[in-house]
Amino acid sequence: MKLFSFFSFILFASLPLQTLHAESIKIDGISAIVDSKPILESDIQNRFQIVKERVPGGIMTDNIHRQILNQMIEEALQVNYAKKIGMRASSSDVDNAILGVAKNMNVDLQGLKTILASKGINYARYRQQIEQEILINNIKQETVKRRIVISDQEINDYLSSDTSITKEKEQAHLRHILVRASNAEQAEKKIEAIAQKINTEDDFIQQALENSDGQFAIEGGDLGWRPLNQLPPLFVRALETDKGPLIGPLQSNAGFHLLWLIEKRSPNVTLQQQTKARHILVRPNEIRNLEQTKTLADDLYKKLQSGADFTQLAKEQSEDQGSTLQGGDLGWVTPGTMVPEFETMMDQTRVGDISAPFRTQFGWHILQVEGRREADISDKVKRSNAERALTAQKQDVVLGNWLDELRADAFIDIKE
Numbered sequence: 001m002k003l004f005s006f007f008s009f010i011l012f013a014s015l016p017l018q019t020l021h022a023e024s025i026k027i028d029g030i031s032a033i034v035d036s037k038p039i040l041e042s043d044i045q046n047r048f049q050i051v052k053e054r055v056p057g058g059i060m061t062d063n064i065h066r067q068i069l070n071q072m073i074e075e076a077l078q079v080n081y082a083k084k085i086g087m088r089a090s091s092s093d094v095d096n097a098i099l100g101v102a103k104n105m106n107v108d109l110q111g112l113k114t115i116l117a118s119k120g121i122n123y124a125r126y127r128q129q130i131e132q133e134i135l136i137n138n139i140k141q142e143t144v145k146r147r148i149v150i151s152d153q154e155i156n157d158y159l160s161s162d163t164s165i166t167k168e169k170e171q172a173h174l175r176h177i178l179v180r181a182s183n184a185e186q187a188e189k190k191i192e193a194i195a196q197k198i199n200t201e202d203d204f205i206q207q208a209l210e211n212s213d214g215q216f217a218i219e220g221g222d223l224g225w226r227p228l229n230q231l232p233p234l235f236v237r238a239l240e241t242d243k244g245p246l247i248g249p250l251q252s253n254a255g256f257h258l259l260w261l262i263e264k265r266s267p268n269v270t271l272q273q274q275t276k277a278r279h280i281l282v283r284p285n286e287i288r289n290l291e292q293t294k295t296l297a298d299d300l301y302k303k304l305q306s307g308a309d310f311t312q313l314a315k316e317q318s319e320d321q322g323s324t325l326q327g328g329d330l331g332w333v334t335p336g337t338m339v340p341e342f343e344t345m346m347d348q349t350r351v352g353d354i355s356a357p358f359r360t361q362f363g364w365h366i367l368q369v370e371g372r373r374e375a376d377i378s379d380k381v382k383r384s385n386a387e388r389a390l391t392a393q394k395q396d397v398v399l400g401n402w403l404d405e406l407r408a409d410a411f412i413d414i415k416e
Helices: 041-054 062-084 091-104 109-118 123-147 152-160 163-169 184-196 201-211 233-241 290-305 310-317 340-348 379-409
Strands: 030-034 037-040 171-180 222-227 246-252 255-265 273-282 329-333 358-360 363-374 412-414
Touching: 030 041, 030 062, 037 041, 037 062, 041 062, 062 123, 062 201, 062 379, 062 412, 091 109, 091 123, 091 310, 109 123, 123 379, 152 379, 171 184, 171 201, 184 201, 184 246, 184 255, 201 255, 233 246, 233 255, 273 290, 273 310, 273 340, 290 310, 290 363, 340 358, 340 363
Parallel strands: none
Antiparallel strands: 030 037, 030 412, 171 222, 171 255, 246 255, 273 329, 273 363, 358 363
16 A cells, blocks of 8 residues: 555465456466476466466467576565575464455455456465465565665655655656676666567566566556655656656666656645555455446445444454554555555545545545654654655565565576
8 A cells, every 4th residue: 555565465466266267277387497386388378368467468478488487587586595594484473464465355264265266276385375476575664674774864865855855755656677696787777678679668678578577567667656855866867958758778787777657646645644544455366356346345335334344344354464454554654655645635624524435546545644743753753754755765675686686595486
């Protein structure tokens, strides 16, 4: 839900969905081995069915196949590393996640198993996938916490600049292409050749899918909405001098970058205002499409209008991992923390009222405003906000470098 988030659950990303699409049924084989873990061709085909609608033309090209395989290799590396250092997803965490899915579909565990079986999804593999997603989420958070240390001097420099004030309001929706620079001359030639092929956003999406080394390549390079003060300074400077929509190439220690500016906003918010809010989030998945998710949100809203307890309903139904156990409580929300659609609805909702269901990129939400106050602008709060923004600026590069290290240390055998 919050912009500073690492991961959103993709519960069916690599499961054997044999009955989902006819074209996914084909002779199987091993596409790669990561340490001792095989990645099957059927795994790749099934993952493509999940992302197919985001691929221009909806066709599995060799480059799309390569990007999906790379994504699955990175997932395997992260899971292997998490297990190597003794990290585990507890049975209770996995049970709670699965039971949460079942509750949101208004069935019990046996009912969920029946639905999965009807779609050709093996329950043991499904449970394994849930565990994998939890592990990946946890190890990313642990890696960022361990590798990013913000010094007092960095915070002082940040607070003395205009970035902490002027850039907290401004947000940009960007797409991103990264070409890593193991050989700087070759990488520069490659990024320039890519740039020459881009005239439209669809062109950019195609090039990101086919050529980007970035973490969000399979999403067409989509970084989503981010406050400018949480973007790398290199990107912010480029956005100030270049109106886009195509920006770059830009060079950093990670390699060469291209950006596509979809939209830029300066939300009309009062910097000092905080809002006490709670919410319920329901997401579409492979069993429940967007329309069915909207229907579920409408049903939950009717229950609230009939007097259902918001806290209890959020604990039972909400799929926001960060707030579900707290009954959907988001605490005191500072301007610029949430995506614009959420902040707009929150600002329009009176204290004590419950909003009608509304949609953001994360799914369908219902929110309740519990209070408003003037923001605490004490030095402690300002320094905490500065540390969070500086961490966000660095996290993508840090996670990218960490994945490169995992690749270098692993045995990876990609089959032709």
